[in-house]
Amino acid sequence: MKIIIQMMSYPFIVRAFIVGILISLCAALLGVSLVLKQYSMIGDGLSHVSYGALSIAVACGIAPLKLSIPVVIVAAFVLLRINENGIMKSDAAIAAISASALAIGVAVTSFTTGMTTDVCSYMFGSILAMSKEDVILSVILAVVVLVLFIFCYNNIFAVTFDESFAKATGIKVSFYNTIISVLTAVTIVLGMQMMGAMLISSLIIFPALSSMRLFKSFKSVMISSGILAVICFCIGIIISYVYSVPAGASIVIVNLCVFVIFFTVQKTTMILKIE
Numbered sequence: 001m002k003i004i005i006q007m008m009s010y011p012f013i014v015r016a017f018i019v020g021i022l023i024s025l026c027a028a029l030l031g032v033s034l035v036l037k038q039y040s041m042i043g044d045g046l047s048h049v050s051y052g053a054l055s056i057a058v059a060c061g062i063a064p065l066k067l068s069i070p071v072v073i074v075a076a077f078v079l080l081r082i083n084e085n086g087i088m089k090s091d092a093a094i095a096a097i098s099a100s101a102l103a104i105g106v107a108v109t110s111f112t113t114g115m116t117t118d119v120c121s122y123m124f125g126s127i128l129a130m131s132k133e134d135v136i137l138s139v140i141l142a143v144v145v146l147v148l149f150i151f152c153y154n155n156i157f158a159v160t161f162d163e164s165f166a167k168a169t170g171i172k173v174s175f176y177n178t179i180i181s182v183l184t185a186v187t188i189v190l191g192m193q194m195m196g197a198m199l200i201s202s203l204i205i206f207p208a209l210s211s212m213r214l215f216k217s218f219k220s221v222m223i224s225s226g227i228l229a230v231i232c233f234c235i236g237i238i239i240s241y242v243y244s245v246p247a248g249a250s251i252v253i254v255n256l257c258v259f260v261i262f263f264t265v266q267k268t269t270m271i272l273k274i275e
Contacts (some may be wrong), residue, residue: 007241015135016247019190020233022142026187027203028229029149032221033160033180035208042079042181043201045094046188049075052105054192059108065137068189075101076181138190145183152179157218199248203229206255213262232258 007013027043034040053068075097082093149156158166159176167173184204191200211224236251243250 003238003242007238013237013241015132016237017234019135019138019142020237021230022139022146023187023191024203024207024229024233025226026142026145026149026183027191027200028207028225029146029222030180030184030187031204031208032211032218032225033156034184034204035212036160037180040205041091041094041201042076042184043188043204045079045098046072046076046185047192047200048098048105049101050189050192052101052108055105055108059111063133065134065189068192069141069186072185072189073182076185077178080177080181141186141190145186148179149183152176156180160218199252202252202255206252206259207232210255210259210262213259213266228255228258 008017034042050068050072053071054064056062057064057067079093079097155166155171155176156179158169158171159173159180163173166176187204188200191203207225207229208221210228211221215221215224232254233251236254237247239245239254240247240250
């Protein structure tokens with residue numbers, strides 16, 4: 001308790017908690033749909049696109065979030081269209097766009113500023129990278145993502161499980177797939193300052209995978225994912241503060257430990273049932 005009180009005396013850590021909890025919730029809720037739709041790797045792909053956009057923004061002296069958000073939204077839309085039109089399978093499209101964007105980002109960085117602190121913070125994550133402006137923008141966008149997700153929950157549920165049935169019932173599948181992609185793009189850009197381009201996809205994947213070990217219904221997996229994401233984030237930040245470990249890495253390690261625990265409980269339960 002003393003450690004938590006001490007942490008809260010630092011404004012940048014308070015900002016990190018506020019933004020991190022909201023982003024973790026967004027990522028966890030969207031992650032369930034993305035994992036079930038076999039789009040787990042979209043987080044990696046879009047984070048690399050975001051890194052490329054951020055590198056260009058830093059080189060040109062533009063506010064990073066203002067440039068990267070529209071660029072990543074366009075990339076998410078392009079990925080969706082490529083898959084829908086059968087031009088390329090989703091995994092191949094994500095890999096191609098991911099590698100290209102990362103290469104552009106590294107090239108721009110090397111030709112201009114070099115690997116500065118600003119660029120490194122987006123690559124590997126840094127709590128200190130979040131200014132007051134970034135926090136305000138992040139909170140507003142994260143709340144918008146959560147509200148839109150809750151508002152579109154029923155249709156997202158239908159599109160996630162059976163697109164053909166959803167089309168037959170009159171649901172605009174392409175429209176809701178686009179919403180999922182856009183919300184994911186915004187969440188990834190917001191989370192990059194905290195987790196970095198290398199680790200942001202873990203926020204999307206781990207809570208969903210852990211919850212699916214023990215829960216079967218879509219709603220229960222959603223609720224469990226949201227709770228796990230917030231708990232793992234808070235524990236990760238505390239570990240980061242106490243042991244001076246990078247925040248992104250500690251959050252991922254906590255998520256990994258939770259997944260191993262849930263996986264072990266699942267296997268133990270199955271063995272007991274058989275016996």
